[in-house]
Amino acid sequence: MSNDQGPFDIIGDVHGCCTELEELLRLLGYRFDANALPDSVWGPGLWSHPEGRRVVFLGDLADRGPRILDTYRIAAKMIAAGSGLCVPGNHDDKLRRKLLGHEVKISHGIDRSIAELRRNPQLAEPLLEFITSLPGHLVLDGGMLVAAHGGLKEELHGHDSNTARSFALYGDPTGEIDKSGYPVRRDWAAHYRGKATVVYGHTPILDPVWINNTINLDTGCVFGGRLTALRYPERELVTVKAEQAYVPHQMFQRGDGSVLS
Secondary structure (H helix, E strand, O other): OOOOOOOEEEEOOOOOOHHHHHHHHHHOOOEEEOOOOOOOOOOOOEEEOOOOOEEEEOOOOOOOOOOHHHHHHHHHHHHHHOOEEEOOOHHHHHHHHHHOOOOOOOOOOHHHHHHHHHHOHHHHHHHHHHHHHOOOOEEEHHHOEEEOOOOOOHHHOOOOOHHHHHHHHHOOEEEEEOOOOOEEEOOHHHHOOOOOEEEEOOOOOOOOOOEOOEEEOOOEHHHOOEEEEEEEOOOEEEEEEOOOOOOOOHHHEOOOOOEOO
16 A cells, blocks of 8 residues: 555544544545445445545544444445545454453443444444454555554564554553553654654644654544544644543643643
């Protein structure tokens, strides 16, 4: 896919915030055709751009938010129709393992994904097939753009190894856990010197900042932050505010507990 030129609209971690995703797609110029793909197992309807732009989802569509299956529905149908691309996040991969019958820890919001699937059991198999089909990372625009959920060091670009897939899912963890219960990760972007632009998510931040030709688009929508997209090649950021904090997170709250706006 390295010769795929775009243009692209790259979207950070959605985590089931489908209402915000729909608003962001509209802001980006996408239109919804309720009659498209009528025979899809996901139901009818498709988002597409009149100028042929495509979305790149950076993973973590699953868990925490209120409309998880609707989020997967949008992504799966866009990919099937050629108007979208997607890489898996660690939450998507954990849900995949759960669907395969593996033991997983019921934490960090997977209970919400499981609850939705219990109400819609007919989507369990299509969802497993969808997540399993996703590439570990994407190399696009002649090798000048890399999309990976947790980021990716230059020497791993284009490699389909266990090391590359693990890095793309989790970033570069130290093995330590912080006081909030989240893994401590090395700042790989601070040492990145590659020519390819690397766009990623995974670690929630208040505002995206370019660091050595890399940018993190996870602005914590599910925690009451924003859902952010990067227009590529324009390098323009487009964001929408979260309707609410679906899950509390220290970074996105003031000292009095109210949500940052």
